[in-house]
Amino acid sequence: MEGLTRDDVFKALSLVTVNEREFLGRWVFTNNASVFEGLVAVMLTQNTSDKVATRVYERLKERLGSITPNTILSLSKSELENILRPIGSFRQRARRLIELANTVNEKYNGSLEFIRGMGTDEARRTLMNLPGVGPKTADVVLLNLGKPVFPVDTHIMRISHRLGVMGGYEKVSAFWIKLLKPNEYLMVHLGLIAFGRAICRSRRPLCEHCPLRVKCKYYLSISKSNQPHG
Known part of the structure; x- marks a missing residue:
């Protein structure tokens, strides 16, 4: 997306609070x-809140004490x-964990x-070769x-799509990697999730509170469609 800056992102994220306890993967690793x-x-969070x-x-954890393969x-x-x-699909999930x-x-x-x-690329390939591990799950672990x-x-x-950053997983990930500094990835990753939950919601997003709206293709398109026609 043209024009979006790191400062824009941090201004938007200043509207939300990140509680690491609300992110299972982060909380477990800390x-x-x-x-x-x-x-x-992290696998437990797949398609699940x-x-x-x-x-x-x-x-x-209560049942096993220590979570290991054995x-x-x-x-x-x-x-x-x-x-x-x-968490749903429990039979498939149980089979994946056993595998x-x-x-x-x-x-x-x-x-x-x-x-x-390991180096990042090798570690990512290794994780993605494991049963039930896709790009997002691997990247959350690696981050x-x-x-x-x-x-x-x-x-x-x-x-990202509302801002005009189009494409699939790898393209969107690459956009944020290029925009940010490496030591900002974790903070912004968690911040954007919190922002999506609170403000840029799937339904009824709170665009009027969002400082990114002047650069947001979604907001500009709905604003234009709501303008009276002469």
């Missing part, structure tokens, strides 16, 4: 989780499905800690490990 446990937490995913994560495999499939039931645990045990001796020391990536969730995709 509590010294292993890479495997962090990955499981952080609020619901957090409840499921806490149930899983503890996940210690559960029967039906028990794992029952724990995952609130993930088996793969990590068989290929990596039960640990993904080696990913911390929380301090890698220079920019995950794009549904809120960030919506904000």
Whole structure:
């Protein structure tokens, strides 16, 4: 998108407060989780709100104590499905977690800690070769490990498209990577999600409160369509 600056972004994000406790992946990683446990937490948020995913994560943590490939495999499939039931598609999710645990045990001796020391591209490829891990899930894990990536969730995709940043996941991610400094990726990623939840909502966005509206293709288009015709 032409004309959007870092200052514009930070002015918009000043309207929202980021509570890291509301982001399951971030909260788990800040509590010294292993890479495997962090990955499981992020996978729980796929197509699910952080609020619901957090409840499921806490149930899983309470049942297992430590979330490792072996503890996940210690559960029967039906028990794992029952724990995952609130997040929907629980049978498919249980199958993916079992496949993930088996793969990590068989290929990596039960640990993904080696990913911390990998280069970004290699680490991303390694994660995306695991069952149930796509670009966004891999990038959320990597961002929380301090890698220079920019995950794009549904809120960030919506904000980006409204601003005129078109394309799929990789193009939108590349836009924010180019616009921002690497040490800003995490803060802006979380901030944009909070902004999407509170202001640039899917339904009834609060455009009148948004300082980006003068550069927003969505706002300019609806403003033009609402103008009286002479």
